Amino acid sequence: MRHPDINSLHLDILKEIGNIGAAHAATALSNLLNKKIEMRVPKAEMITFNEMVEMMGGAERVVVGIYLRIEGDLEGSMFFILPIEQANRFIQHLIHEEHFDFRTNASDLGMSAMQEMGNILSGSYLSAMSDFLNLNIYPTVPGLSIDMFGAIISIGLIEISQVSDYVIMIDTSILEEGLENTEMKGHFLLLPSPESFDVIFKALGVV
Amino acid sequence: MFTPKSGKIVKVGIAQMDVAKSPDTIRTSGLGSCVGVVLYDETKKIAGLVHVMLPDSSLSRTETINTAKFADTGVKALLDKLLIEGAQKYRLKAKIAGGAQMFQFSSAKEMMRIGPRNVEAVKKVLNELGIPLIAEDTGGNSGRTIEFDPATSKLMIRTVNQGVSEI
Numbered sequence: 001m002r003h004p005d006i007n008s009l010h011l012d013i014l015k016e017i018g019n020i021g022a023a024h025a026a027t028a029l030s031n032l033l034n035k036k037i038e039m040r041v042p043k044a045e046m047i048t049f050n051e052m053v054e055m056m057g058g059a060e061r062v063v064v065g066i067y068l069r070i071e072g073d074l075e076g077s078m079f080f081i082l083p084i085e086q087a088n089r090f091i092q093h094l095i096h097e098e099h100f101d102f103r104t105n106a107s108d109l110g111m112s113a114m115q116e117m118g119n120i121l122s123g124s125y126l127s128a129m130s131d132f133l134n135l136n137i138y139p140t141v142p143g144l145s146i147d148m149f150g151a152i153i154s155i156g157l158i159e160i161s162q163v164s165d166y167v168i169m170i171d172t173s174i175l176e177e178g179l180e181n182t183e184m185k186g187h188f189l190l191l192p193s194p195e196s197f198d199v200i201f202k203a204l205g206v207v
Numbered sequence: 208m209f210t211p212k213s214g215k216i217v218k219v220g221i222a223q224m225d226v227a228k229s230p231d232t233i234r235t236s237g238l239g240s241c242v243g244v245v246l247y248d249e250t251k252k253i254a255g256l257v258h259v260m261l262p263d264s265s266l267s268r269t270e271t272i273n274t275a276k277f278a279d280t281g282v283k284a285l286l287d288k289l290l291i292e293g294a295q296k297y298r299l300k301a302k303i304a305g306g307a308q309m310f311q312f313s314s315a316k317e318m319m320r321i322g323p324r325n326v327e328a329v330k331k332v333l334n335e336l337g338i339p340l341i342a343e344d345t346g347g348n349s350g351r352t353i354e355f356d357p358a359t360s361k362l363m364i365r366t367v368n369q370g371v372s373e374i
Contacts, residue, residue: 049220049221049222050220050221050223053220053221053237058236058237059221059236059237059352060236060237060352062367067309067310143309143310143311144310145309145310145348146367147239147309147349147350147367148236148237148239148350148352148367149237150221150236150237150238150239150350151237151238151239151240151307151309151349151350151351152239152309152350153239154221154237154238154239154240154241154260154309155239155240155309155310155321157221157260158240158260158261158321161222161260161261161276162261162266162267162268163267163268163269164269165222165273165276
């Protein structure tokens with residue numbers, strides 16, 4: 001089932017939510033790392049589960065994934081997805097461990113720093129979103145997994161799959177300044193539960 | 208002399224199913240909490256694979272359902288498809304993989320246990336259908352890519368951390 005009531009105006013509104021949330025998260029990341037972080041124009045799309053997986057580079061692509069659930073007036077899943085190389089660079093920089101590598105040499109300190117980074121970024125994303133919508137949103141403590149993208153994202157699709165074969169994905173990518181034209185993009189993915197769209201549009205006075 | 212494999216790989220996405228005959232193989236990538244269920248007929252060298260997301264179609268809140276999405280309806284639909292393709296029911300066997308818990312949470316909501324619940328549901332329906340479960344690689348907290356070869360009845364399993372194994 002598609003969400004028949006979602007039109008292009010609605011998708012623009014969802015894009016704006018991605019813009020506001022990710023802008024705050026990108027600023028937080030920039031402050032944390034003392035690096036310039038650029039943000040790409042957000043996307044909001046209604047696509048099948050398999051299209052979503054393909055858009056993000058395929059089910060088998062190994063990524064660093066932070067996942068948390070959103071609870072309160074809105075429900076849904078939020079992911080912060082980083083290519084391994086990019087996550088390595090961020091953590092090496094953050095904890096001053098040149099040889100830190102999520103694949104081979106992941107120290108407890110680095111893992112914990114990644115978890116904390118996820119905490120800070122998703123917190124700033126969601127608090128900006130909460131202010132914008134004037135809704136109460138509570139994030140759960142994030143979980144961290146280094147694994148295939150398909151396996152990581154499936155937890156966010158489970159709830160949606162009970163009501164739909166389509167997902168509305170709000171995707172904002174960020175990247176380090178100077179690394180344009182590379183595959184080093186990070187992604188903030190917001191997957192609201194199907195019921196939450198009405199709440200979002202009502203909060204903004206759109207029916 | 209090196210002889211390349213003559214068959215092609217039939218790819219199965221999330222909440223999809225398909226059938227492959229030797230020399231083709233059948234694969235699904237990036238299983239997390241989902242379960243890949245393979246039903247195969249060794250004599251006919253034919254196999255079906257369904258990528259199940261949810262344990263039970265009663266969880267669905269839509270009128271029309273994608274049968275491949277649920278353990279109860281998906282395994283049955285795969286069985287029907289295999290019978291049409293010429294498999295014999297009494298010869299069918301099953302191998303399964305997946306059902307991981309990718310993230311650990313202290314406040315374990317029932318939805319977070321979806322991996323183990325999917326595995327339980329698949330076993331229940333296999334039991335009801337009288338299809339023996341020959342091997343499984345389930346649980347844990349790693350994603351899996353699986354590929355079944357109807358020629359050898361082997362299920363190849365690849366994870367990021369533990370490399371490749373066969374069941």
